[in-house]
Amino acid sequence: MNPLKRFSIAIDGPGGAGKSTVAGQVAAALGVLHLDTGAMYRAFAYQAIREGVRMDDEPALAALADRVRIDVRFEGGRQRTSVNGEDVTDRIRTPETSMAASDCATHGEVRRRMVALQREIAGRQSMVLDGRDIGTRVLPDATLKIYLTASSEVRARRRHAELAARGVETDFETVLAEVIARDRQDSTRSVDPLTVAPDAVTLDTSAMDRDEVVRTILSLLEKKLMQTSQTETAAPVQEKFSFFYRVAMWLSAFVFHVVFPIRYHHVENAALDAPFILIGNHNSMIDPFLIGWKISRYQLRFLGKKELIKHPLTRAVYRNMRMIPVDRHNMDMAAVRACLKALKENHALGIFPEGTRHKRTLMEEMESGVAVIALRGNVPILPAYIADKPRLFRPIDCYYGKPFSVAGYAEKGVNREATEQVLWHITALYREMAREHLSHKTRGR
DSSP states (O other): OOTTOOOEEEEEOOTTSSHHHHHHHHHHHHTOEEEEHHHHHHHHHHHHHHTTOOTTOHHHHHHHHHHOOEEEEEETTEEEEEETTEEOGGGSOSHHHHHHHHHHTTSHHHHHHHHHHHHHHHTTSOEEEEESSIIIIIOTTOSEEEEEEOOHHHHHHHHHHHHHHTTOOOOHHHHHHHHHHHHHHHHHOSSSOOOOOTTOEEEEOTTOOHHHHHHHHHHHHHHHHHHHHHHOOOOOSSOOOOHHHHHHHHHHHHIIIIISOEEEEOGGGGOOOSSEEEEEOOOSTTHHHHHHTTOTTSOOEEEEEGGGGSSHHHHHHHHHTTOEEEOTTSOOHHHHHHHHHHHHTTOEEEEOTTSSOOSSSSOOOOOTHHHHHHHHHTOOEEEEEEOSOOOTTOOEEEEEOOOBOOHHHHTTOSSHHHHHHHHHHHHHHHHHHHHHHHHHHHHTO
16 A cells, blocks of 8 residues: 555444444554544534534524634544533533534534535545545545444444443433434435445444454455556656755754754644645745755645746756746746646645745735645645744744645635635634744743
8 A cells, every 4th residue: 555645534324333433443554543523513512502502593503603613633643622622522422412413413504614624634634534424525535435334223232332331321222212313313404414425335334343344444445546546647656855855954954953943833734645735924045944844755846936047056956956936926827837737746835825035924915826726736735834033043933734625615616715715714824823822932831
């Protein structure tokens, strides 16, 4: 299995089919993350219950979806889910929250918000997702789609045992009734009902043990990737670094430890599979190396002003660095085509959306080009925030924000609305990173 090959596995099915457990074991076997999307709906439902919002009050739920912040982070490969900064992972597995989550999921605005967030997370890297509409709605182009099911009685027994293990007292008949009721609600709701994707493989686990299910899914994925690799024509399997790029990265190790000591934050966010676009605010000439140093798996193709290649000597250096020259004063379609070609070949781009250096560390007004390229290439954007202007021997803080997928925006086409929404999303991420930096400074680290 090619480690640079990005893949996604969508596991759907009714409640109690063992989706989360199986998905977690499959992800662990593959060395990737597992996103439990059901936990996100449970977290939203938990907050709705806490605020006294009725599950049939659509306007109130839509308003809650607008203001609540559901976040997912991974610790040791395990998912932690929080609401407005509060970790609720261990409080959202009650029968009441389960039924409320199913109720919330019937509302279009709630699902729209959740689907956008799930796509954003899944767009960062290879991942296993489980839920009820992953293969049909969240990741319709998933590498492998599995529909996991079992009889109502088997699923109720599993659910009853799970609750008992957590000390939740309830009888089997009640759990069975809840399983049947939720099946009915999930399959008949008007918004994204539970259905089997046409290209999904159905696995009835009633008579299968967990290890057998996991082995089956791993075997199916291996076959799928082999079939895909035989039909694909692009994608170099191993990144080749140019001479000058290797030298620059080697020098960066010294420069960013001694001359301009860097404190990097959230480097785990930079562990993406190419293709993607790394963006950053632009303060100084060392910025490409500063934000690119931690992207060690790929040689970044940075966009740079065409004036840099006028002199024969600098032209040779920058071409060896695989810089893409751009005319900053006109719509440079040649540069756009070069960027899209690089992305199609599974490379990573580096772009400074402001188009030039600024004295302030906050992101100034951005050019629309980065949004257009991301939308046309349908690739995730990884934001990097340089919080301090470089000064000799003074620490510099650099933050990697959460990568986000533009797939939800790309569905609308590459138009002004989609472009503005992507730029707004970028602005929001930079504000969040700036707030975090200010918080660090206020606390004195």
